[in-house]
Amino acid sequence: xxxxxxxxxxxxxxQIGILAQSRSYSLKFxxxxxxxxxxxxEGKDYKVRSFENIIxxxxxxxxxxxxxxxxxxxxxxxxxxxxxxxxxxxxxFFPNAVGGYMPAQPMTLNGGRGNIFGxxxxxxxxxxxxxxxxxxxxxxxGADMQQGSAIHYALAHGYIVASAGARGRSLQxxxxxxxxxxxxxxxxLKAAICYLRYNNRHIPGNKDHIISNGTSAxxxxxxxxxxxxxxxxxxxxxxxxxxxxxDDNIYAVSAYCPITDLDHADCAYEWxxxxxxxxxxxxxxxxxxxxxxxxxxxxxxxxxxxxxxxxKSLFPVYLNSLDLRxxxxxxxxxxxxxxxxxxxxxxxxxxxxxxxxxxQGKDLSKTPWLVLKGGRAxxxxxxxxVRAMGRMKTPPAFDALDLAAPENHLFGTSSxxxxxxxxxxxxxxxxxxxxxxxDIIKMMNPLYxxxxxxxxxxHYWHIRYxxxxxxxxxxxxxxxxxxxxxxxxxxxxALAWDRPHMGDYDLKELFKWMDDMVKRQNQ
Numbered sequence: 321x322x323x324x325x326x327x328x329x330x331x332x333x334x335q336i337g338i339l340a341q342s343r344s345y346s347l348k349f350x351x352x353x354x355x356x357x358x359x360x361x362e363g364k365d366y367k368v369r370s371f372e373n374i375i376x377x378x379x380x381x382x383x384x385x386x387x388x389x390x391x392x393x394x395x396x397x398x399x400x401x402x403x404x405x406x407x408x409x410x411x412x413f414f415p416n417a418v419g420g421y422m423p424a425q426p427m428t429l430n431g432g433r434g435n436i437f438g439x440x441x442x443x444x445x446x447x448x449x450x451x452x453x454x455x456x457x458x459x460x461x462g463a464d465m466q467q468g469s470a471i472h473y474a475l476a477h478g479y480i481v482a483s484a485g486a487r488g489r490s491l492q493x494x495x496x497x498x499x500x501x502x503x504x505x506x507x508x509l510k511a512a513i514c515y516l517r518y519n520n521r522h523i524p525g526n527k528d529h530i531i532s533n534g535t536s537a538x539x540x541x542x543x544x545x546x547x548x549x550x551x552x553x554x555x556x557x558x559x560x561x562x563x564x565x566x567d568d569n570i571y572a573v574s575a576y577c578p579i580t581d582l583d584h585a586d587c588a589y590e591w592x593x594x595x596x597x598x599x600x601x602x603x604x605x606x607x608x609x610x611x612x613x614x615x616x617x618x619x620x621x622x623x624x625x626x627x628x629x630x631x632k633s634l635f636p637v638y639l640n641s642l643d644l645r646x647x648x649x650x651x652x653x654x655x656x657x658x659x660x661x662x663x664x665x666x667x668x669x670x671x672x673x674x675x676x677x678x679x680q681g682k683d684l685s686k687t688p689w690l691v692l693k694g695g696r697a698x699x700x701x702x703x704x705x706v707r708a709m710g711r712m713k714t715p716p717a718f719d720a721l722d723l724a725a726p727e728n729h730l731f732g733t734s735s736x737x738x739x740x741x742x743x744x745x746x747x748x749x750x751x752x753x754x755x756x757x758x759d760i761i762k763m764m765n766p767l768y769x770x771x772x773x774x775x776x777x778x779h780y781w782h783i784r785y786x787x788x789x790x791x792x793x794x795x796x797x798x799x800x801x802x803x804x805x806x807x808x809x810x811x812x813x814a815l816a817w818d819r820p821h822m823g824d825y826d827l828k829e830l831f832k833w834m835d836d837m838v839k840r841q842n843q
Contacts, residue, residue: 345375347564349519356394357429361472367394368475370429376484376515377508378562381499382423385485386561388512389426392524393475402478404839411529411838412516413474413481414545414570416509418538421730423488423500429471470533470824477831480525484512486541489729501732502756503763506544507554511563513545518564529838531572535823536791539578540766543783543800546573547766549776554763572780572837574830576823577789581796582727583742583761584638586716588793590631591658592706597625599711620714628715631744632658639795642767644802652802663702666798669815670705671697673787677817712790719745723753730764731756766800771807780837781811782830786819 349371357370371390380386396407405411417424474481486508487500509532517527534542548554549569558568581588597620620628636654639662644652646665654660674690674697684690689704690697718727719742728738740746741756762768769775781804785797794815801813812833819825 344378344562345380347376347378347515347518347562349374349515349522351522357391359430359472359475361469361476364476366472366476368392368429369394369397372426372428374515376512376564380561381493381504382487382491385423385425385487385491385500386508386511387426388482388484388515389428390523391429391471391475391481393478393480396524402476403835405478407524408526409842410478410480410525411531411571411834412525412527413471413479413533413834414513414530415470415474415481415483415533416486416538416541417483418486418488418505418534418541419536420726421489421502421505421537422726423491423505424486424538426485427471427483470827473827473831477835479834480523482512482516482523482525482530484509489726489732497734498732498737499734501734502730502760503554503557506541506548506764507557507561509541509545510548510554510568511558511561513568513570514558514564514566517566517568528571529841530570531574531834532570533574534578535576536821537579539575539823540580540764542573542575543578543580543766543781544764544769545570546778546781547769547775548763549778551769551775553759567776569776570778572782572834573778574782574834575784576825577785577791577821578783578797578800579792581765581767581799582718582730583765584635585718585792585796586742586744587631587635587638588795588799589713589717590628590715591635591654591795592793593711593790594628594632594658595703596707596711599714624715627721627748631715634744635795636660639799642799642803644799645806646802647805662795662798665802666794667700667702669794669798669813670700670787673815673817674700676814682817709788709790716742716745717792721745721748721750723749723751731760767803770803771809777807777809779809781809781813782833783811783813784816784819784823784826786816786821788818789821791821 354369354371357368359366359368369392374388374390375383375386376388377386393402395402396410402410415427417427471481471483486505488505489500491498491500493499513530516523516530520527532542532545534540550567554568579585599618599620633656636656636658640653644662646652650661652662652665654662674684674687678684678695678697684697685692689701689708691699691701718725719740720728723738723740728740731739731741733739736754739754739756740749741761746753746755769777771777781801783797783801785794797813801811804811816825
């Protein structure tokens with residue numbers, strides 16, 4: 321009898337959980353539900369009104385992630401100016417904690433960053449994907465800064481902060497259905513923006529000045545938000561979630577080392593790393609958000625070297641099809657060997673990064689692949705530079721032939737954990753596999769939307785990528801920045817000298833850029 325009672329209680333609890341998961345939520349922002357929190361920034365204490373755990377869609381699939389935290393400087397409620405901004409004119413800083421296209425909870429005031437950089441998702445019945453290849457450990461955003469400092473910086477400088485969580489590729493519900501495959505995470509972030517605009521009269525801040533921010537896959541999400549504003553491609557997904565009936569375009573983008581242009585990232589990676597036949601891999605064991613890397617040096621097999629050469633040969637065809645132009649209007653191209661003025665253009669970005677470092681007082685005289693003249697950076701030996709950087713990933717770097725890469729899992733479906741998303745990998749697959757739908761592949765690549773009719777692409781962009789970051793190709797970042805400029809957008813793009821895969825390392829410069837941009841518009 322006692323066992324029967326326990327069984328009944330268990331069934332009831334499961335039913336309550338299902339009902340809670342399927343309930344409808346109000347989209348009206350409640351101004352009365354807040355707490356006062358404090359933080360210290362540069363020796364000064366600040367008070368903030370914290371509105372946390374706001375479900376931002378009416379019909380959420382996973383309330384563990386489809387929620388948002390909003391932080392407002394308390395001084396705004398006492399009619400005080402902060403950095404020249406009022407409660408009405410303050411821009412909205414919209415950072416996400418997405419890493420590895422995994423699920424991420426909203427960032428919190430004093431350090432919480434959700435499941436950033438590859439931690440396994442914990443949705444209802446959810447488990448992370450299994451059998452993934454070893455990947456290099458990712459450094460947390462702002463690895464050389466205190467946690468939460470981007471949020472602190474924003475609030476201290478008179479910005480409203482709204483950070484939304486988002487579903488990711490590993491999530492499954494209690495029935496084993498995958499609930500976070502592409503484009504779920506991006507749709508969630510769009511829905512959060514819709515919520516902010518829908519509650520325009522009740523949430524402080526200028527909803528026409530929303531500035532997204534992210535790193536790695538989160539940087540890609542930030543770029544997608546900026547590129548795809550109000551595109552009809554995402555409307556059915558938003559409607560299914562019961563997103564607020566409002567626009568989802570944003571004002572500006574801050575993206576650190578975005579891992580994007582995924583359907584061309586493999587050939588771009590081999591354009592850069594072909595001929596580098598050793599790679600450094602690391603096994604990561606995530607324990608309470610911490611990683612313990614064990615680095616290994618491995619040799620590409622003969623077959624992998626053949627795959628690398630084949631992929632490299634595809635890149636010039638792709639690059640030339642883009643009709644990219646430099647600042648003088650000259651088309652950037654490559655010959656069949658991968659040489660040409662586009663390669664020269666990439667080299668110029670590395671040289672510029674070196675010169676910036678020299679201007680900041682760094683001694684680069686012992687950098688063997690850097691050509692200096694009179695104390696100025698003049699050129700680099702590109703092949704020596706790439707060898708010094710080292711290869712991180714085996715070919716294909718993103719659409720793995722064994723479906724083991726994180727991006728393969730991103731392009732799964734509700735019933736399939738991983739799929740190919742390039743014809744090359746499907747043709748060379750090592751396992752039984754299927755191809756992701758084209759419309760899904762398209763929706764995860766900002767290049768298909770930048771400046772295109774039907775998309776309200778953001779005007780202002782701030783993009784950074786480290787000179788020793790080997791997570792993707794430098795070409796991907798240069799292509800994105802150049803396409804944006806060619807489509808009339810204002811782009812602050814730079815390679816950051818000696819930076820690995822990380823973000824939020826130049827917050828002073830970032831917020832100066834943001835201040836200049838927003839205040840110019842407020843005049």
